[in-house]
Amino acid sequence: MSHHGLRHLIETLERTHAWRDPARLRERVEALDALELHMPEGLPPGEGDASPDTLALHARGRALRAGMEAVNEALYRSIRQEIRQGNGADVLRRWAHGATGPARRVQGDGYDYLDALVSGVLPFELPEAEVAELPAEMVFYQPTPARHVFDLLERLALGEGDVLVDLGAGLGVVPLLVAACTGARGVGIEYEAAYVDGARRCVEALGLTRAMFVQQDARVADLSEGTVFYLYTPFTGTILRSVLDALRRQAERRAIRVCSYGPCTPVIAREPWLEAGEPPVADRIAVFRSR
Ligand SMILES: C[S@@+](CC[C@H](N)C(=O)[O-])C[C@H]1O[C@@H](n2cnc3c(N)ncnc32)[C@H](O)[C@@H]1O
Structure with missing residues (x-):
C-alpha cells in the first residue's frame, strides 16, 4: 500500500x-x-x-x-x-457459518479472520523460546486453518460416544474445538512438551474437560479409545508408516475414520484398508473410513 x-x-x-x-x-x-x-x-x-x-x-x-x-x-x-x-457450540458455529456461508468456500491453505478469532479466544501462551528442533521426519507446528476444522466437525457429526484423536496436536486447536463445539471427546497426542503445557492451560482456562493432551511420540500412543483420527501431516516416511500400521491394527477391531490434511493425504489414500468417505476435494480435509 x-x-x-x-x-x-x-x-x-x-x-x-x-x-x-x-x-x-x-x-x-x-x-x-x-x-x-x-x-x-x-x-x-x-x-x-x-x-x-x-x-x-x-x-x-x-x-x-x-x-x-x-x-x-x-x-x-x-x-x-x-x-x-457451555454455549461454545452455538457461538462458534454461528461464526463458522458466517465465514463459509452457503457456498462453503473452505478451500485454500491461507489463514483468515476465523484463525484470528480462534487464537484470540483460546488463551495460548506461545512457548516459542522453549521449543526444541524436532528429529528427522517430524514436521514442525503449524495449525490447521480454523475454517477447515469447523468444516470437518460439521461433516463428521461427532456424537457423545466419539473420541477424536489428533496425532501431532501442536497447541491443541483441533481437540479443543472438538470439546467446545461437539459432545465428543478430543485427545491430542503431541511430542513437544511446551505445546502440551499450552493446550492444558487452555483446557483449564475454558473448562473444556472433554479435551485431554498427552505428551508422547505418536508411534507409542495408546490408540484404543479413538473413533476418529486426525493427521495434519505431522510426520513423514517411516514414522507415518509405523503410525498407519498401528491405525490399521485398530481398524481390525472396530470401524474407525481417519482424516487428513496436507501432503500426507495421498499416502493415506493409498492404504488398502481405508476408503474415501466422500470424493476427495483438493485442499480440503479428506475423510476416510476403514473397510
Ligand atoms: C503440522 S503440525 C499439526 C498441528 C495440529 N494437528 C493442527 O492441525 O493444528 C504437526 C505437529 O505434529 C507434532 N509431531 C511431529 N512428530 C510427532 C510425533 N512423532 N509424535 C507426536 N507429535 C509429533 C509436531 O510437534 C507438530 O506440533
Missing part, C-alpha cells in the same frame, strides 16, 4: 466507525493486516527520516489499531465466557 493508500485507509476507518461493531471481525482483521503491512508494529518511522505528516498519520494509524484490538479483545472475552458456560 502506498502512503496515499494508507492515508485513504486511515481516513475511511476514522469516518465510518462500522468496525466498532463486534460482529465486524472480518473487516477489523483485514484492516489490521493492512495497517500492519504498511506500518509494522514496533517499528515507528525514524524521527529523522519521516516527515511530520507521516509521523502524524502513523500516530492516527496506531490509535485506530489500538481501538480495533480493544473491540476484538472484548469480543474474545465474551466468547470465552460463553464457552465456559
Whole structure:
C-alpha cells in the first residue's frame, strides 16, 4: 500500500466507525493486516527520516489499531465466557457459518479472520523460546486453518460416544474445538512438551474437560479409545508408516475414520484398508473410513 493508500485507509476507518461493531471481525482483521503491512508494529518511522505528516498519520494509524484490538479483545472475552458456560457450540458455529456461508468456500491453505478469532479466544501462551528442533521426519507446528476444522466437525457429526484423536496436536486447536463445539471427546497426542503445557492451560482456562493432551511420540500412543483420527501431516516416511500400521491394527477391531490434511493425504489414500468417505476435494480435509 502506498502512503496515499494508507492515508485513504486511515481516513475511511476514522469516518465510518462500522468496525466498532463486534460482529465486524472480518473487516477489523483485514484492516489490521493492512495497517500492519504498511506500518509494522514496533517499528515507528525514524524521527529523522519521516516527515511530520507521516509521523502524524502513523500516530492516527496506531490509535485506530489500538481501538480495533480493544473491540476484538472484548469480543474474545465474551466468547470465552460463553464457552465456559457451555454455549461454545452455538457461538462458534454461528461464526463458522458466517465465514463459509452457503457456498462453503473452505478451500485454500491461507489463514483468515476465523484463525484470528480462534487464537484470540483460546488463551495460548506461545512457548516459542522453549521449543526444541524436532528429529528427522517430524514436521514442525503449524495449525490447521480454523475454517477447515469447523468444516470437518460439521461433516463428521461427532456424537457423545466419539473420541477424536489428533496425532501431532501442536497447541491443541483441533481437540479443543472438538470439546467446545461437539459432545465428543478430543485427545491430542503431541511430542513437544511446551505445546502440551499450552493446550492444558487452555483446557483449564475454558473448562473444556472433554479435551485431554498427552505428551508422547505418536508411534507409542495408546490408540484404543479413538473413533476418529486426525493427521495434519505431522510426520513423514517411516514414522507415518509405523503410525498407519498401528491405525490399521485398530481398524481390525472396530470401524474407525481417519482424516487428513496436507501432503500426507495421498499416502493415506493409498492404504488398502481405508476408503474415501466422500470424493476427495483438493485442499480440503479428506475423510476416510476403514473397510
Ligand atoms: C503440522 S503440525 C499439526 C498441528 C495440529 N494437528 C493442527 O492441525 O493444528 C504437526 C505437529 O505434529 C507434532 N509431531 C511431529 N512428530 C510427532 C510425533 N512423532 N509424535 C507426536 N507429535 C509429533 C509436531 O510437534 C507438530 O506440533
